[in-house]
Amino acid sequence: MRLPAFEYHAPTSLDEVFALLAEHGASAKLMAGGTDLLPGLKIGKRSAGHVIALKGVRELAGLSFDEREGLTIGARTRLFEVGESEAVAERYPALNEAIRTLATVQVRNKATVAGNLCNASPCADTATPLCAYGATAVLRGPDGVREVPLEEFFVGPSRTAIGEREVMERLVVPPPPADLRSHFIKFSSRSRVDIAAVNLTLALRLEKGVIASASLFLGTVAPTPMRAVEAEKCLVGERVTPELFERAAAKAREECKPITDFRATAEYKRRIVYVMTRRAIQALTTEEASA
Amino acid sequence: MKRAIVTLTVNGDRHSAAVDPNTTLAELLRDHLRLTGTKQGCGTGDCGACTVLLDGRAINSCLTLALECEGREVTTIEGIALSGEVLHPVQRSFIERGATQCGYCTPGMVVSAVDLLERNPAPTEAEIRHALAGNLCRCTGYTKVVEAIHAVGHGEDPGAAQGGEG
Numbered sequence: 001m002r003l004p005a006f007e008y009h010a011p012t013s014l015d016e017v018f019a020l021l022a023e024h025g026a027s028a029k030l031m032a033g034g035t036d037l038l039p040g041l042k043i044g045k046r047s048a049g050h051v052i053a054l055k056g057v058r059e060l061a062g063l064s065f066d067e068r069e070g071l072t073i074g075a076r077t078r079l080f081e082v083g084e085s086e087a088v089a090e091r092y093p094a095l096n097e098a099i100r101t102l103a104t105v106q107v108r109n110k111a112t113v114a115g116n117l118c119n120a121s122p123c124a125d126t127a128t129p130l131c132a133y134g135a136t137a138v139l140r141g142p143d144g145v146r147e148v149p150l151e152e153f154f155v156g157p158s159r160t161a162i163g164e165r166e167v168m169e170r171l172v173v174p175p176p177p178a179d180l181r182s183h184f185i186k187f188s189s190r191s192r193v194d195i196a197a198v199n200l201t202l203a204l205r206l207e208k209g210v211i212a213s214a215s216l217f218l219g220t221v222a223p224t225p226m227r228a229v230e231a232e233k234c235l236v237g238e239r240v241t242p243e244l245f246e247r248a249a250a251k252a253r254e255e256c257k258p259i260t261d262f263r264a265t266a267e268y269k270r271r272i273v274y275v276m277t278r279r280a281i282q283a284l285t286t287e288e289a290s291a
Numbered sequence: 292m293k294r295a296i297v298t299l300t301v302n303g304d305r306h307s308a309a310v311d312p313n314t315t316l317a318e319l320l321r322d323h324l325r326l327t328g329t330k331q332g333c334g335t336g337d338c339g340a341c342t343v344l345l346d347g348r349a350i351n352s353c354l355t356l357a358l359e360c361e362g363r364e365v366t367t368i369e370g371i372a373l374s375g376e377v378l379h380p381v382q383r384s385f386i387e388r389g390a391t392q393c394g395y396c397t398p399g400m401v402v403s404a405v406d407l408l409e410r411n412p413a414p415t416e417a418e419i420r421h422a423l424a425g426n427l428c429r430c431t432g433y434t435k436v437v438e439a440i441h442a443v444g445h446g447e448d449p450g451a452a453q454g455g456e457g
Contacts, residue, residue, distance in 0.1 A: 001334030001353075005292050008312035008358050038315075038354045039335040051312070053359060080348070104425025105403065107336055109348040110355065192424035193337070 001042045010053045014060075014167060017052060018142040021165050024050045030167065033078060033111035035103070036119045059140075060114075060169060065091065071173040075114035079126075080105075082113055091176055094129040094184040094201045101186060102126070104193055114168045117153065120160045120224070121195070127154070127225040128201035128217035129184050135173040141166040154224035179205050181284040185276045189263070196220050197263040198272040200228075200252075202280040204235065209288050211235045216248075216277065221256035221269055228252045231277060240281075240288040249278035299360045301326065302370030310357045317341045317352035319360075320367055328368035328398045332427070339426035342399035343367045349406040351425075368398035371405055380443045381405055390439040392430035400426045404440045413444045 011017045021028055027049030031037050040046035054060055055076055062074035065087035073082060082088055083099040102108060102116075102125045116126045117137070127150070135150040141163055148161050150171070155161055162168060176182075182203035188194035199219040205212045214235040216228040231252040238244050258269035282289065298307045301324060308323045320326045320343065332340030334353050341353040344366040352365075371379045381404045384390070391397045400423065407414060407422040414422065419440050420433075428436065441447075 003313035003315065005311070005313055007293055008295070008356065010358070010361075034356065034359070035336055035351075035354050038356075042334055051356075053356075055359070104336075104339065105406070105422055106339060106342055106349050106351045106425045107354075109345075109350050192421065 003038065003041050004044075004047070006041075006048050007050045008053065009050060010056050012056045012058060014057060014140060014169070015142075017054070017057060017167055018165060020050065020052050022142070025164075028052055030054055030118075032075065032115035032118075033107075035107045035111040036115060054167070060167075062170070067175055069172075070175040071171075073113050073171040073173070075112065075168045075170055077113055079108040079111050079113060079116070083108060092129065092133055092173065092182070094132060094182040094203065095126065097184040098125040098129045098186070098199075098201070101192060113171065117150070117171075118160055118162065118168055120154050120156075120158050122154070122157055122222060122224050123196045123199065123220045124225070125184075125186060125196060125199055125219070128199060128219045129182070130171065130173060131217040131225055131227070132182060132201040132203040132215040133173045133176060134215075135171050137161075137171055138169045139163070139166045140169040145169070147172075151227060156223045176203075177205060181205065183280050183283050185280055187272050187276060195263070198258075198269050198276060200273070200276055200280060202277070202284060204281075204284055206240070206285070206288060209239055211238055211240065216252065216280075218252065218256050218273060220263075221258040221273055223257075226256065228255055228277070230255045235281070240285045242289065245278045245281045248281060249274045252277040295358060297357050297361050299362065300364045302366060308357070312356070312358060314357040315353055316343070316345075316355040316357050316360055316365070319357040320352060320365070326367050326369050330395055330398060332395070332399075337425075337427070338396075339399040339403065339423075340396055342402045342426065344402060344406060347406075347409070349403050349425075366402070368402055371401055379405065381408065381440065384439040384443045385436070388435050388439040388442065390431060390435040396426060396428040396430075400428070400436055404443075407440070408444060411444075414440070416441055419444075 029048035031051050032054050060075040063077045065071045089096040116124050137148045137153045184201045186196045186199040202216050204214040214232045219225045231248045234248045234251045253270045253274040256273050258266040260266045292311045320329050330340040332338035336351040336354045343352045
């Protein structure tokens with residue numbers, strides 16, 4: 001399968017990128033790892049007269065964590081780098097879990113977190129963990145920089161808040177509270193490789209056996225990754241019991257808005273959301289539940 | 292399209308080639324450099340038949356532009372053997388344990404296995420299956436492939452698989 005014809009540009013600075021975007025407009029496509037763009041071009045799902053490679057752009061480099069600033073993921077950072085980060089495994093385990101089973105080793109060695117998010121599939125595996133951890137997308141354009149909470153970054157399937165001349169520069173994730181518990185679950189036909197039929201991330205904190213805070217983000221069951229607000233309300237302030245798990249899971253099942261597609265029917269996705277929400281709460285509260 | 296020269300190291304040798312911007316690394320290796328060990332299967336990054344190492348990491352060469360590889364190092368299946376006469380232990384193990392049938396997935400499997408063993412010298416079966424998830428095989432059902440890699444990781448003599456017969 002051959003790629004259609006395009007021109008290739010390898011800028012080394014954001015100013016060069018902005019100039020290329022201004023010159024070529026809608027026919028210019030940004031490429032980070034290329035693992036979504038290139039297959040898309042091959043099958044005719046996407047088109048590009050100009051491919052702008054971002055991997056040499058110096059402002060987009062960097063992966064760092066410290067206790068005050070939290071986690072910074074430069075837009076060039078590849079999935080494997082985040083996946084191999086000890087700081088991420090320890091402090092943001094749901095993100096580590098999401099990356100470990102995303103696509104394949106070969107794809108993870110090339111694809112980027114930023115690209116996964118900017119592609120804006122509601123199924124994006126890195127989306128729900130980063131939303132649950134309160135990440136912010138830092139977007140830079142020729143006129144300056146703006147920050148968009150990741151929860152508000154996704155506008156629709158394959159559509160984001162990024163302006164025509166903007167580039168995602170980095171993601172910033174605040175340092176999580178020491179007692180934050182978090183879990184990512186993905187359901188797909190095959191145990192590996194497949195894009196999720198359903199995925200979700202739950203993050204919660206307990207104080208003396210009572211749920212003090214809860215963040216539940218569901219992927220694949222709405223036009224964008226969605227916050228399961230009703231399920232969260234149902235959990236906060238409650239003691240942990242099996243009956244609570246079922247109530248919260250039922251809320252998540254009601255409030256999600258899946259469509260039937262080739263991966264699963266809407267009814268099946270709702271059922272899986274119920275099961276996975278229940279399992280996620282169970283997984284994070286095993287001590288309290290058995291007390 | 293505007294052709295450009297790309298210079299890269301492949302299996303230790305420096306090469307320069309004039310390529311179109313839309314030439315993939317797989318096409319550069321197979322068509323320009325005549326290194327046809329790397330196969331084209333799906334073209335979309337699902338089957339792994341095109342797997343090579345780029346700066347020491349397994350990637351799909353069908354999803355990599357040749358021009359992206361400027362100044363970088365590529366290792367293909369042709370560069371895996373330890374020398375002209377001596378196969379890599381993974382290659383020997385595949386042969387001895389019948390992990391190859393039609394052979395089409397084998398270059399990708401071997402490259403992925405070599406990448407895995409570099410990072411995790413004694414992987415468990417589960418770790419092998421996880422790491423090789425991006426390499427599909429229609430012939431073997433994967434059992435012998437996994438055994439062959441496991442054997443290398445755990446120092447098992449491939450000759451023993453034949454019950455000691457020569």
